[in-house]
Structures are given as C-alpha cells and as structure tokens.
Amino acid sequence: MTATEHRATGTHALLADGTTVRIRPVVPEDSEQVGRLYQEMSAENLRSRFFAASRWSGRQETERMCAPGRPGYQALAAEVGGRIIGVADFERTGRAPDAGADGGLVEAELALAVADDWHHRGVGTLLVEHLVDRARQDGVAAFRADALSDNHAVLRVFGDLGLPVSRRFEGAEVRCTVRLDVRDDEPYLTAVERRASAADIASLRPLVRPGCVAVVGAGRRSSSVGRVVLRNMRRGGFTGLLYAVNPHARFLEHVPTYPSVGTLPHVPDLVVVAVPAATVPGVAEDCGRAGVRALVVVSAGLDAEQGAALLDACRTHGMRLVGPNCLGLANTEGEVRLDATFAARGPTTGTAGVAVQSGGVGIALLGGLSRLGIGVSSFVSLGDKYDVSGNDLLQWWEADGVTGLALLHLESFGNPRAFSRTARRVARRIPVLTVDAGRSAAGRRAAASHTAAAATPTMTRRALFTQAGVIATRSIGELLDTAALLHTQPLPTGSRVAVLSNAGGAGVLAADALVEAGLTVPELPADLLASLRRVLPPGASATNPIDVTPAVTETALTECLDRLAAHDAVDAVLVSLVPTALGAATGEDPERSLTDPSGVDLPCPVVAVRPDQVERVTVLRATSGRDVPAYAEPQAAAQALAHAAARARWLSRPGGVLPELSGIDEPGARTVVDAYLDAHPDGGWLEPRECAELLARYGVPQVPWAWATTEDEAVAAAARVAEPDRPVVLKAHWPGLVHKSAQGAVALDLAGEEQVRDAYRRFTERFGARMTGVLVQAMARRGTELFAGIVQDDVFGPLVVFGLGGTATELLADHAARLAPLTDQDVHDLITAPRSAPLLLGGQDREPADLAGLQDVLSRVSRLATDLPQLVEADLNPLVARPDGVLAVDARLRLVPRRAFDPYLRRLR
C-alpha cells in the first residue's frame, strides 16, 4: 500500500503514551484479523465484552463487523504495525425515548473491544472519540452501551470522555447501561484537548529528552553536516549515550561508530539523519524497524516520493519527525544537554522556547537571546515540517517546567484550528511571540513557494494573532526587543507611561514614540508633581515628559523613579538617559539609579532608552532586583511596551462564552453539503436555492424568497413572498454568475404584476437561454447594508469577516475579522471594530440597529464556519440591519470537498 492510499483509508493518532496508531474503518478483508483479536482475548476480557466468556460471541461479532457496509452502522479499527489491537462500532437504533417534539434525537448502540496486552493505554478512548465524530456527522445524539457493573475499566473510559453520562443499573445490578450524550460541546472539547496534549507531550519526549542518540551520515570529511552535528553533541555535553553510524569507521569524533542502526548496542530514542536525500527513506525504515522513537532529518532536497516514503516510515513505526531540511534541535536542560544542530555556536541555557522554520533565522535568534541573557530552553528548527509543528512545541513548552517565553518564527503553525485553540491556552501561561512573516505580497509569494502557506492581509492578521493571545511583531529585532522586556520586567497594568529624561529633546521624542505606539503620556496628578519637585534639581520640569536636567543626581533620580512607579496614575516608566560631561565630572552615573535601586522591585515596568547605545537592545544587569532592558531607539522601547500592555489587556479580559443558539440543524446542513459535493466532486458555488436552504438550517434570517422558471411562476411567486402592498425583487440566475447587479441581473422595487412581468421579459430578452431561473424576493425595507462572511485561513482556520456592505464593500474595505468560533465577547468586538460601527450604534436622530439580532446572525455564521469545514467561502452581502431586525438579502456560498480538520478529532497531520 502506498503512502497516499494509507492516508486515504485512515488517520494516525497518538495514544496516551505517545504511541502512534492508525484508526480506520473495518472492512470485510479484516475478518481474519478481527476474528483473531477475539480468539486471543482472555476469558475475563471476553466476559466484559459479551457478558459471557464466549468464543462463539466473538465469531458472531466478527461477522457482524466485517459484513459489507450498511447504513447506520460504523466500525473502526485501531492498528499498530499492521496488527489490529482494538475495534469499536456503533449501530443506530432509532429515536431516543426522550426525543423532543422535533423528533430528531437518534441513538446508537456502542461496543468496544481492546486486545489484552493493549489495555490502559487509551486505545478505547481514542476509538470512541473517532466514533463520536462520525456519529455527530451522522446525526446521532447519544450512544448507549451495556457494561457489566464491575467492569471498572470500560466504565472509566466512558466516564472520563468528557461527555455527559448517565448510568442505569439493571436487574441484579450486574449490568448497567451507559448513555453518552454526544452533542454536548465545550467540556468534551476541553477533555479531548487535554488528552491530545498529554499524548503529544509523551510522543515528543524521546525527541526532546532522549537518553540515547545516534547520528547517521557522519562522513569521513570533517566538514560534513553529520560530523558537525556529532561535534556539537559532544561539545554540548550530551548526558546520554551517543553513537555514530558509518560502515567505514569505528570511531568518529571519538564517538563509537557502528555500520548500521540495527547493529547499535542500544536502540536510540532519537536518530539524527544527515544522509543524501535518496537514502533518507531507507534509513528511516531501518530506524523504525530497530525501534527508534524520533528522527531529526537535516537532509534537504527530498522529492515528493522520497518525502512520502519518509513520512510513511515514521507513521508506520510511530516515530515523530523533525524536518526534513532543518538545522536541528537543541535542549539545554541540565539533565539532557542536547545540541543536535549544525549551528556554529551552541545555545545558551535559559528560558525561551524557540521554533523556527529557517535555520538562518534560528541562528540569529539564538545569538540574540544569548546576548540578552535570556537563553533558550529548547530550540527546534522545523524545516519542511512534515510532522512536528509549532503546535506540538507550544504544548511541550507549556508543560516542560522551564520555558517562560515561546518564540515562533514560522510561516504556518500546524493544523490551523488546533493552532487557534492551543495558542489561546498556552498564552494564558507564558507569552507567545511570533514574527508575522509573509505580510507583503512579495513576502507571501516567497512564503507560498517555501511551504505553500497562505496569508491574510496584515491588518486582519494582527487582530487574529491578538485574539489568539499571540504577540505578533514585524521583525526579528522587534521580537527580541519585546522578549527582553517580557523577560525582565512585569506587565504594565495599563497604558499610561511616565517619561523621564536628562535631556529635554530626548524626552519629547520618547513621548511621541509612545503615543504613536498606542500608549498614552498623560499629565500627572498634582500630588505626584509636588512630590517630584521636592527631589528634583531646580530648573527641572515636572510635567510629563519630565526633564530632570543634566544636573540630576543619582539619588534624586532614584527617588523620582520610586515615586513615579509607586503612584497609581502611572503604569510604566520610560527613562531616557544620555551620558553628560556634568555627570562624568562629579562621578555621578544616573544609569545606576536603574540597576542599583533601593533594593526593592518597582511595582511597574521600567525601560531605558540610551540614544548613544550601539546595540539595538541590551539588558542592563541589576546588582539587586530586576534587570532593565535598554534600547537605542525610543520607538523600539515604545513598541515593546505596547506589546506588553496589549498582553496584559488580553490576560485580564474575560474569554467570553460561546453563545447558545437554538434551531440549528447540523445533520440537515450536512445533508445539503454532501448532496452538493456528490453532484460536484470538485466543489463550487451553491445555487441560490441551495444557499438559502443551508442558511435556513442554521437559522440565518433571510428575506422571503421563491424560485421561478417562467413568467407566470414569477408572478405567482411575487404574490407569495411579498407583504401586502410591498414591492418585490427579481434576480436572474445562471451557473457561474458572480456580480448580479453588474450584469444587470437585479430588478429592484417591482410593484404589481405588470412590473414583475416586464422585468421577467427584460431578463429573458437579455440573457436568453443561459438564464436557468429567477429568484423572486420580497423587497427589504431600507436599513444599513452590512457584510458578513467566512473564509478559511491556512494559519488560523475559519474566520468570520464583518463590515460595511452593499456595493461599497470592496471600495471601502472597512472589514474586521475574528477567529471562529466567536465567543459573545468576540462578537461584540467584531461589531464595534469597523470604522463604520457608529452607523449601527445609533445617535442623535438615528435609532440603533437591532444589535441583538446582528449578534445572533454573526454567531450563527460562526457556527456554520466551525461545523462545516467544506464551506470555504461565504458572503452574506448585503445583510440589511434595521432597528426591527436583520435580514440577509444576498448570499453566496462555496464548498470544496474536504474532510473535517476537526479539533474534536485527535489525529496527526
């Protein structure tokens, strides 16, 4: 089976201990294997599955599972190294007894069996998770499972899933029925996320904390990449066992060398592969067979086939993979000391977790972090990111106990939906910083040719990173500026900055830079001014910015700083100092007031600007208390402070809750999607009727409409959709029509039968046979024309876009976007973000639009975007907002065939 076939028929996922398994549907050809699974089960295991130690039941069950597919039945197998180690299935049983008036509640009977030697490793949980996903798509609302009441293992699997569970004991209390409600959302998603994270971390352990490492491809040339890695491993003082693989040598760099991976005296946890591209797949296969758990492939230039073979070997043998085409990996933890890179200088021990795509950027960052005294905890160059991604590392750093700061320089981060969720969670604990790479069209082109990562316009991307809690900087310089501040100083509690300088002009420049960065330099309250005047030299101006004059003494400056920092009108202090002859003459060094203060940590962040400094940013070491970041440019200091203030704001903001929405028919919507994709396997734009139906399933309010294919039908339809004495609208349709008004295909404000007939005739004259019909709509009353839409972003996943609509949409580009799913807080932010927001909020002689109605529509659009990954584009334009409601009058939706990249589903890429 080729790699692509493999992937087509199943997905790989991680068990609790980090083992890779394949989850796939059971097929008739599996009967022998499934039969064996039951044959080899212990009597006890059989009894818990069938309530009797019955081999006969196993045979029956095998027949049932391996029968050709039938509606309402699904069976999945978990496979490791070609062996089926567990199976689970569900069979629809019909409506639940407590089905509501809508009658939509469908239940299914769930069953589960895992091989004796694979118990307690999360096989059952993983299988049930995948069944839950399928059941949801199938419109099943609940699973029912029978279990013996002393079968604690299986009861625990059900109980810990994160789904609402109820148990009912039957008969003599030996059997019980478990009912799992598969519709409930957030708690389940959190539970899946927790399991996914634990499994992910377990699978990364052999990679980041290996006990034994081998380097394959360390050649005889001492400049070969493999040799450099080997030298770095030794120089770094790796604490575990180290081997080299080379058939022509017994020692390389004093490291014992063996002819092949299979002949090594210990099985390595991690193998660094530095062989020519053509031999990479073979080496990977050897490693897999030998039981290696992780690979770092530094080799570049693999073609598509070699790449697929490499990934296939990793999946089949359950190895995590960094690269190919990367600089390597390092972990500075004292008990590991791993430097599996070919960088010239080793990483400095510290607290920044670093993941980069390009090795060059990595070297620059390692250098910068070392200079600033931040150092790194672990460093990974991800290269072409076949497997391990930014998402994986965020989870590692969240839990490794050393990392205090995450830095990512990547064009994309892994599964986009997972990124948005993971980043939001991890950023609560540690700052997550990135360089917003690929912003310009040219940068995007480079990025796309590099990794085929797409990008969204800059402004929108900023907002999206902010929403995810990620600090997005514009350059590596800005990233380091910000890291220096976050590493040394506390977060400001607001945006009010006091500026102190010993040269008036510098203070003014700093104040300008702060305001430009979005911070404020407020006037200071009278009590604070009075208190400052008491310590400052005569001639000092105690207004913000504060000019302390070149004559200021170190003691006075220290006093002044203390008073500013302690006052609750100040959230941060920027101190700009130039060395003066005056200071030099008296032996005064005002800078010491920053680094040798009274010994107590100031209650707010302090940054220094030193216009004469050569380095863009440095850290001034404190003799006691906190180090202080110092910048050559006030702009750099201001930007770093602005990022810190934005993080503080994000942390203090309530996350919001996902709004409850009634009247959502997800299975119904999926039916519409599936039917369309069956008929159009390559996807495309939905017909107006299909658009309307899909939106209706999600309760999006639409103007009343009907479809007509003759003049008489149009007249009848007009009578049906219009309110009494209100006009109607006719819109011609043909496949592929995009901008209807530009084509003259919209006739507005038609009053009475004659005008409808006229409009219809004009359409037929104009468009002839190409027209497949007309959409007849009620004419909506006047209101504000808005726009709401969906796009699927390669980095962030589904986005909801909102702004001013109608024909002005493209002209004004007054849009905002947020990550779906939108919380109530996000919806509020989205509505108030566009410049045109005041139009909705009402004013002197304007009634506000129906904001509750608008929030509801946006929440529904968000649900559509989250539930239906095939919906890659949606435009509701215009959405007419009035004080008495919100209505969609034009909708365009595009579907593409793709499987859910569902965060509910644990799977490797």
Ligand code: ADP
């Ligand atoms: P398109 O965007 O393809 O040009 P629309 O259906 O959006 O076509 O129609 C163009 C414009 O006509 C809308 O922006 C809106 O101003 C107006 N319009 C369309 N349908 C209606 C309707 N049912 N009620 C009121 N105005 C409408």
Ligand code: MG
């Ligand atoms: Mg339109």
